[in-house]
Amino acid sequence: MDNYFIQYFKTNVKGMAEFRLNFLFDMISLLVVNSAFYGSVLYLAYTNNGFGDYSFKDITLGLSIMQLGYILGIGFFKGVFDMQENIISGTFDSLLIRPINSFAHMLFSRIDFKVIGEFPPLIILLFILNDISLLPFVLFFGICSAVIFNLSTCLVNCIPFFIEMNNDIESFDITANFSNYPPSIFNDFMKFLGLFIFPGLMISFGPVMILKDNSFAFVYFGFIAILIIAFIIVYNLGLKKYRSAGY
């Protein structure tokens, strides 16, 4: 295989080393913010004995999957989150002047090492979950979550291919908010939004929904398949429409 993947990794390590104090500070603040968030949600879930038909354990499981999903999705594929900016400013050109797959390179080009600060909360969540038999489940669906999160982000990030914009559209915050709470607290409309439009619920509690009702697996994997197909079509159309910038 190409060795560009290793090269990007090295490049990122060197870039981080150049600004290591920055990195340290970012990492610590991430750790604090996440611990506070999980602490409060889990405390509420614990004292309430879960929310609706989602037990304390279900909630811990959902949050663990989500945490792993975000670590993989944001940490290792940071390039995805610069996509809109790159298309708007025309820096996307620098991918297109190389004999490479522009999407693969965008994916691998940037690693966010401060994601290391996201691991301690994940480990604590897994401790609270306290069920080794669920580890493969968390791992598999954590990867699925990363795929859902990144592909839906990429779809939104294709918008500037088609529409003239001067700022990023942020769908990330809405998606993240949906993923933070179990589906039992939402009404049907909001559940629909959180599953299919801003798929935060898919990222966190979708896999738990499969455990509760196996037939939901069709919806879950069908959704991933549709995301993949939609993205391939939209991205390739986008490349045709790409207009770069005026310099």
Place this chain on the structure above:
Amino acid sequence: MSEIIKVTGLVKHYRVKEKKGILKDLFSPEFKNISAVDNISFSIDKGEIVGFIGPNGAGKTTTIKMLTGILHPDFGEIISNGFVPYKQRKNYLKKVGVVFGQRKSMWPEISVMDNLELIGSFYNVSGIKLKDRIKELGKLIDISDFINQPFRKLSLGQQMKAELVSCLVYKPDILFLDEPTIGMDIIAKFNFIQLLKKINGDEKTTIILTSHDLSEIENLCKRLIIINHGKLVYDGDFSKIKPDEVIIKWEDKGEIKEKRMKKNKVAKFLEKIDIDTVTIKEIPVEEIIKEFYK
């Protein structure tokens, strides 16, 4: 000579919002099409150095972006090095170098060498092969002084040299340079142009470069393509549009006078005036172009 690039009837429009006032723009924006490139055709032979000249906004960059596969043309055909750039981008670019003066492709925070390793890996040039090639290129472009410095700390001239080396490591057949000398001082410009000459000579690379300044490429390109408002205005020898007139300045009874005259009349004219006060200038090439731009 064999043809390496053929462009026929190339057209590219941009749709831009027309400013009609805040409220109107907000609720019923009107759009208009700018013809950035309007029916351009030309062909370029292997080993040529061609200068693309035109004022700002003429459509030079847009043309280069279509030639390199970044943009899809609206109409027209491009065959370059045997490929249709926007359809066969990945295969085509294996043997094509692209440098934009306005936008650097190297990562700012890592060293030039690290950048070269990264970029080399896209073209399967790495390890010893890469080091040997950099050494070989050293005779042409010496970057050893700053190869271990972070890219962002280099001067503009050094950055451009580094970018150029990053293209040459994989021995491209064609080199596209969009305003490569922009922002450089006169000496850096001169050195850079000399460098391109050597690359073209030693490596037999076909070079297409754009500039809005005719004088800087005067010693480099035999052939010139002038575009204005997206249209091709001139395609031919540089020497043909070189003027046969010069500007003479002299002092006459304390008054400074200036006159344009044919070169072959100058000798005679000089006999009549105070020779100590005379200066002779070439007509600025911009002015000659202006005649085309009209």
